[in-house]
Amino acid sequence: MNSEIYVRNFCQNLRHLRKVYRMNQRQMAKILGISVNTLSKMENCVPGVRIHASHVFRVCDHFQKSTDEMLFENWQEILKSE
Numbered sequence: 001m002n003s004e005i006y007v008r009n010f011c012q013n014l015r016h017l018r019k020v021y022r023m024n025q026r027q028m029a030k031i032l033g034i035s036v037n038t039l040s041k042m043e044n045c046v047p048g049v050r051i052h053a054s055h056v057f058r059v060c061d062h063f064q065k066s067t068d069e070m071l072f073e074n075w076q077e078i079l080k081s082e
Contacts, residue, residue, distance in 0.1 A: 006071040008045050010056060015043040016075050017063055031062050 018028045029039040032055050041049040060067055 007049075007051050009072065009074045010051055010070050011042050011045045011049075013070050013073070013075050014039075014059060017059065017065075018043075021063070032058055 014028070018025070025036045025039050025043075029036045032039065034042075034055070038049070042051065042055075056067055056070055059065065060070055
């Protein structure tokens with residue numbers, strides 16, 4: 001796997017978590033310490049959006065997820081196959 005896949009997994013899983021926990025973008029952006037605009041770019045996997053380690057760690061800490069789950073798993077693909 002390359003880093004582009006990890007970033008895509010993180011972005012898609014981030015959106016999934018927000019929806020599962022019924023949060024709006026403002027609430028999730030506050031957890032990450034970013035703007036709503038940046039969060040929107042992350043969730044839409046806009047090329048060039050910067051994902052910092054601190055973003056991954058904040059999400060993992062807040063939602064009790066591992067970095068492996070956030071980066072190496074694609075929950076949308078897992079749900080489709082079930």
